[in-house]
Amino acid sequence: MAIVSLQDVHKIYPLGKTSVHAIQGVSFDIQEGDFISIAGPSGSGKSTILNLLGCIDVPTDGSVVIDSHNTRTLSDREITDLRHRFIGFIFQSFNLVPVLNVYENIEFPLLLGKNSRSRAERRDWIDHLIDEVGLGEWRTHRPNELSGGQRQRVAIARALATRPRVVLADEPTANLDSKTGEKIIELMKKINRDQGTTFIFSTHDATIVDIADHVIRLLDGRIVREERR
Ligand SMILES: Nc1ncnc2c1ncn2[C@@H]1O[C@H](COP(=O)(O)OP(=O)(O)OP(=O)(O)O)[C@@H](O)[C@H]1O
Ligand SMILES: [Mg+2]
Structure with missing residues (x-):
C-alpha cells in the first residue's frame, strides 16, 4: 500500500482579486522506501506539493493521504502529531540554529516532542547519526564553522533524529555547488x-534528478511525465 497518495489535488492561492491555480489535478502514489524527485522549472508547483505532503498546507480540492490519514479531515493537533511522528524536513537554506553546535542541532527535534528514551540512549543515537553523515570530527562545531555541504549533512541528520518514515526536502541542493549537491x-x-x-x-x-528511482515531472501545476527506474 502507498505510504503517501495524492488524488486529483488542486491548490488555488487567492491573490488579491484574482487567484493562482498552482496545482491543477495532480495524482500520484509513493511507496514506502521510494527515492523520489519532484522535478520542474520555477513556478511549476514543486514547493506547493511538498508543503501539501508535509501537512504545512491542505489542498483546495482532492485528497492528500498520508499513512492512511486524509490531511483535510485531521484537526490541527492531529496534523502536528502526524508531522512530528512521521515526517522529517530538510530545507534549502539548512535552517540550523546558529548558537547550537552540530550535536545540539541534531538533538533539537528530540527535545520538542514526547521522548521516551533516556539521555544515554539519545546520546548514542545522535552520535550514530553524526557518524552516518560523516561529521564525527565536527561534533562540537557551530554552523558558521562549517561549509554548506557540511551544514546540509547536519540538516539531514537532524531530519532523521525522530526516525521519520518520510523525509521531505525542498531543493536541498540549491545553495550548494553541483559537486557538493550531488554528494x-x-x-x-x-x-x-x-x-x-x-x-x-x-x-x-x-544531474540530481538522475539519482532518483522515481521522478515526477511538473509543468504549470500538472504532471507532464512520471518515470520509474
Ligand atoms: N502563497 C502563495 N500565494 C500566491 N501564489 C503562490 C503562493 N505560493 C506559490 N504561489 C504560486 O504558485 C505557483 C507554484 O509555486 P511554487 O512555489 O510551488 O513553485 P516551485 O516549483 O516551487 O518554484 P521554484 O522552483 O521557483 O521554487 C507559482 O505560480 C507561484 O507564484
Ligand atoms: Mg520552490
Whole structure:
C-alpha cells in the first residue's frame, strides 16, 4: 500500500482579486522506501506539493493521504502529531540554529516532542547519526564553522533524529555547488538504501534528478511525465 497518495489535488492561492491555480489535478502514489524527485522549472508547483505532503498546507480540492490519514479531515493537533511522528524536513537554506553546535542541532527535534528514551540512549543515537553523515570530527562545531555541504549533512541528520518514515526536502541542493549537491543526494540515497527511509526531494537540476528511482515531472501545476527506474 502507498505510504503517501495524492488524488486529483488542486491548490488555488487567492491573490488579491484574482487567484493562482498552482496545482491543477495532480495524482500520484509513493511507496514506502521510494527515492523520489519532484522535478520542474520555477513556478511549476514543486514547493506547493511538498508543503501539501508535509501537512504545512491542505489542498483546495482532492485528497492528500498520508499513512492512511486524509490531511483535510485531521484537526490541527492531529496534523502536528502526524508531522512530528512521521515526517522529517530538510530545507534549502539548512535552517540550523546558529548558537547550537552540530550535536545540539541534531538533538533539537528530540527535545520538542514526547521522548521516551533516556539521555544515554539519545546520546548514542545522535552520535550514530553524526557518524552516518560523516561529521564525527565536527561534533562540537557551530554552523558558521562549517561549509554548506557540511551544514546540509547536519540538516539531514537532524531530519532523521525522530526516525521519520518520510523525509521531505525542498531543493536541498540549491545553495550548494553541483559537486557538493550531488554528494548530498548520494548520502540521502545511501540512507534510503540502508534504512528504507522514504525520501521525496524537489530539484530543477538534471544531474540530481538522475539519482532518483522515481521522478515526477511538473509543468504549470500538472504532471507532464512520471518515470520509474
Ligand atoms: N502563497 C502563495 N500565494 C500566491 N501564489 C503562490 C503562493 N505560493 C506559490 N504561489 C504560486 O504558485 C505557483 C507554484 O509555486 P511554487 O512555489 O510551488 O513553485 P516551485 O516549483 O516551487 O518554484 P521554484 O522552483 O521557483 O521554487 C507559482 O505560480 C507561484 O507564484
Ligand atoms: Mg520552490
